[in-house]
Amino acid sequence: MAFHTWWLFVVTVFFISGSPGPNMLHVMTRSVELGLARSTLAMAGCFIAVVMLLSASALGLAALLAALPGAFTVLRVLGAGYLLWLGYKSWTAKDAAVDLVDGQGVPAISNGRIFRTAFTVGISNPKALLFAAAFLPQFIDSSKPELPQLVVMILTFGVIEISWFFVYALGGRSIASALTRPALRTLFNRITGGVFVAFGLAMLGSRT
Template sequence: MSTTAWLFFLPACFAINLAPGPNNLLSINVAARHGFMTAFLGGTGRLVAFAAMIALAATGLAVVLHASEWFLAIKLAGAAYLIWLAIQLWRSDAPAVDTTQEQLASLARIARQEFLVAAGNPKAILVFTAFLPQFVDIGRPMLPQFAALGMSFLVLECVAIALYSWAGMHLGKWLVRARVRRWFNRCCGAFLAAIGLSFLLVRRA
């Protein structure tokens, strides 16, 4: 991979990182309810899932996964999980989070949610099987190139997590009233449900 290819990769990749997908929407909701650090640290769950996908792509297993019936299973599981999250948000009473213990206790759960949402996103599989290889020079060793592209993706994803968490934190200032928080959760839930249903429309190339 040449320096020129890498420089073309960075803005294209960052556009994907900043796309308002289910994980970024989750970061906004978490930051609005629990604060910036909880949302940002919870976002490490998606980084673990994405790192695993990049490793699969680098070893060629992702191509096999993409071409097999496992793709359908992941698509259905991802859609079901997002719709389940949407229902939980819709039915939430949106209690105020006002103690540090509650925020710390929720961090593991948030990271797990981030991981499952990312792992169940079939569009992520398409990104790592169709997008990243476009920037790989087949005339050079591939693993170092995938490592460089993968690390770049994860760093840019951290920036996206920070930006969405920051946006959610400022939204939280408007969510003092329980009624407003409830409607905010319902809006997020509706968007998550729509994204979950869109997963069902993703087809293999």
């Protein structure tokens, strides 16, 4: 891959990855709820999911899903349903943070559950497979071996994605200092819940 092609890929991915979406919103809310240190588990879950989707796309799974639209529809509905469920949980959390069930406000959620929930959020959008299948080939030099180029692009995407996770997590900590009042916490939970529901409904309404 030529340097100028890689640089164009970096700039494009920078803006795509930084756009607010379910992964970034989830990392930010975990940072608000659990602190920056424990939100790294959410970052890890979303990050591994993204890398798996990109790798699967590179290996041709996206083409398989495109050839089996019924399977893609099932995955899309399941992913949308999970986002709607997260939205419901956040909306109904009232003045407590999502998944905080200890009466003293101590996070009762386990590290494993933080990771699993984040991984499910990241992996629940199969459209990322088709996006990667349409996006990655545009930067491949057909005159050179494809696999090394795909590896470079996936690693580059991963570095940029995890960097944006930290940006959103740090933003979440800034928001957390303003959410000590129960009324503001409730408002924040309902806004984030509404955004998750909007993502889920948008996924259900998609036909591609």
